[in-house]
Amino acid sequence: MTLQAKLDAFKADFEAGKPPYSVPPSVIETMHRATAELIASNAAGLALKAGDKAPAFILNDSDGRAISSASLLASGPLILSFYRGVWCPYCNMELQALQESLSSFHALGASVAAISPQNPVNSRKSVRQNALDFPILSDTHNEVAAAFGLRFALPDYLVALYEDLKNDLPGFNGDNSWTLPMPARYVIGQDGIILYAEVNPDYTRRPEPSDMLPALRRFAAPEKIHLP
Secondary structure, eight states, X not given: OOXXXXXXXXXXXXXXXXXXXXXXXXXHHHHHHHHHHHHHTTTGGXXXXXXXXXXXXXXXXXXXXXXXXXHHHTTSOEEEEEOOOTTOHHHHHHHHHHHHTHHHHHHTTOEEEEEESSOHHHHHHHHHHHTXXXXXXXXXXXXXXXXTTOEEEOOHHHHHHHHHTTOOHHHXXXXXXXXXXXXXXXXXXXXXXXXEEEXXXXXXXXXXXXXXXXXXXXHOOGGGOOOX
16 A cells, blocks of 8 residues: 555544544644645745755754764765654654665665654654654754745644644644644755655645655666665
């Protein structure tokens, strides 16, 4: 089953209120409204695209170690996934799909890292819960997400809904700004140029891991390709 098929199946069960989910229709309507408004704002159109230069960054991993984009790019291209947090089931399914494809990426000389605004404690939970073999980096205040053009502020009515649902973003992130990144996937070449970009303001839609393989194959150095 593809990643998107899994996401669609989860969304259908969640919105239908199938056990163990029990969500009032008004909550679903509010979530749909927020997504539709973010799409209509054309925020995704302002995000960095293929051909743009990726911003350099230094972020802490789940163990508190400083990881730079330069170090991640030292051995080959970098696959970078921006996600909302461990509290988001769609994000967890995407991370699991990336983990399942890790050997394919490594065979083309690429590494993987994921970025979220959550604090290191919750990043460790992401790693543990999804059995990940790639780093989760903490982007405090969504500053790196903003540099990529991904940061947006939740509307007041969505903040109120999250508070009612006890989805404590300030607690998860150690930040009271109530901002999130739009989910995004990038492939960045060793020269810092973005080779592939997929940004979607609808957090229930994610690209397949295999979608990045053509870009990786196109730009991979022959000596970096490891055939099985």
